[in-house]
Amino acid sequence: MEKVLRDPIHNHIYIQQQVILDLINTREFQRLRRIKQLGTTSYTFHGAEHSRFSHSVGVYEITRQICDLFERNYPSQKKDDGLWDDNERIVVLCAALLHDLGHGPYSHTFEHIFSTDHEQMTTDIITSPQTEVNQVLKKVGPNFPEKVASVIQKTYPDPQVVQMISSQIDADRMDYLLRDSYFTGTKYGNFDLTRILRVMRPYKEGITFDISGMHAVEDYIVSRFQMYQQVYFHPVSRSMEVILSHLLKRAKYLYTVNKLQLNGATDLLVPFLTGEYSLNDYLHLDDGVLNTCFAVWRDSGDEILSDLAHRFLDRHPLKSVRISPETRKYIPTLEKLVTQAGYSAEYYMDTNDSYDLPYDAYDPHSQNPRTQIELIQNDQSLVELSAISPLVNSITGKVSGDERLFFPREMLAANKQNDLFLPVYEAFDRYIHNDQVVAPE
Known part of the structure; x- marks a missing residue:
């Protein structure tokens, strides 16, 4: 079929494969249609309405192409020869498809407020006998759900399988860079996917890349790096995340x-x-x-909840400035001024940091060592990319990244013109501009 x-x-x-089609048609996977891939980013880039569903099937497709290339060009000839064993295809395809299954609504903000964990939820959905996904996977074998979950948890014994969907250059990252770039209307995430797939090679310790494809990997x-700086870390998107976080926090308190x-x-x-x-x-959540909760809360009798719901639904982001060790000392004074103006500093001010390592060479002593990108040279020796x-x-x-005050x-x-609190606003403005807490962006 x-x-x-x-x-x-x-x-x-x-x-x-029938199992892939059956997984797509499960209740749990269809829920991903109703969860945006980029959360609040659509408030900045209006085209970013794509879903976790479309990203997940995209990761599956890239993984399928890698399997095809490996089977055609590097098929295993004997046990432990470091080449591709196509018997692993079905488990890696299922893991690729299901890797984001546990994401909740507005993923990371929701997790922060309600202490959920999307990775654990993914494992639970796959391994719980209550789910349609689990029932589909069990048709492959009684222990197959646990095998798929172990790939996502990075404990599966074959490193080639794990690295296909979880490494510094994997099917997951390659799809979301291309997809997010396309739907945000930016060009930053574009790279030569076809070339990278052509130079990928399996070896005993995982996946490497032919030295001839170094420039394609550099481009990736x-x-x-550019997508994180220009899209994922955009101040307006982060501002809407702050509002969302405080809105949920206020609801939890009430x-x-x-x-x-x-x-x-x-x-x-x-x-x-x-x-x-x-x-x-x-x-049940998406x-x-x-x-819908926010629409109800917009008419709440609680002024803070109502106002935050209005700001979120109707896109009224907070303003922000970049802060540094030198300017951090001004934050308490700015909080007092915000309070004097009639706002609750707890709900209308916050700091938010967004940082990322564009590339991290392998450090076995780090808390979470990353799989490094290795290139195979003409003499068959391996060399680390950087x-x-x-x-x-x-x-x-x-x-790369920054910390901002919202x-x-x-x-x-x-x-403000002729406002009762104009002296307060002027003092705030003076700290923001004259005292070098960096001009707003």
């Missing part, structure tokens, strides 16, 4: 003092407000459920 899905990134996605590393209005969709949040939720409770690429070496191990846009004196 073969089914074909049309896709704006890969043109066609080929479903060639730089593309990833619930604890019996002042949160509950009806319809908001009832689905109760297990998370109490901290006593089941896997089934989690699977972006639409949370957005050792021979001046471009990659220049950004290796160098953290505050109500209304605090800027330029927005």
Whole structure:
């Protein structure tokens, strides 16, 4: 059997095994259609409405192409020869498809407030006998769900299988860079996927790349760096995350003092407000459920909850400035000024940091050592990418990103004329501009 899905990134996605089609048709996988891949980024780049579903089938397709290339060019001839064993195809394809299955609505913000873990949820969905996904996987074999989960948990014994979907250059990252670039309308994430796939090679310790493809790999590393700087770390998207976080935090507080209005969709949040939720409770949630809650809360009698819901739904981001060790000392003063202007600093101010390592050479002594990118040379020896690429070496191990202070846009004196609190606004404005807490962006 073969089914074909049309896709704006890969043109066609080929479903060639019944188990893959059956997994796509499960309740748990279909839920991913209702969860945005980039969360609040659509408030900055309006085209970024694509879903976890489309990303997941994209990761499956890239993984399928890698398997085809490995089977055609590097098939195993004997046990432990370091070449590709195509018996691993079905487990890696299932893992690629299901790797994001446990993401919740507005993934990382929701996790932070309600202490959930999407990676653990992915494992739970795959291994729980209650789920349709588990029932489909068990048709392959009684222990097959656990095998698939172990690939995602990086404990599967074959490093080639793990690195296909979890390494510094894997099917997951390659799809989201291309897909996020396309839907945000930017070009930063574009790189030569076809070339990279052509130079990938299996070996005993995992996956390597032919030395002739070094520049294609360099291009991928730089593309990833640019996407983080220009898209993923965008101040407006982070501002909307701050508002979302504070909105959920306020709702959680109001619930604890019996002042949160509950009806319809908001009832689905109760297990998370109490901290006593089941896997089934989690699977009821998606972006639409949370957005419905926010629509209800916009008419709340609690002014803070109502205002934050309005700011989030109607896109009124907070303003932000970059902070540094030298300017951090101003934050308490700025908080006092915000409070004097009538805002709760707890809900209308926050610091948010976004940092990433564009490329990290392997360090076995680090807390979470990353799999390094290795190139195979003409004499069959391996060399780590940054050792021979001046471009990659220049950004290796160098953290990129910043920390920002978020505050109500209304605090800027330029927005206020003849206001009762004008002296407060002017003082705030003076600290932001004259005292070098860096001008807003």
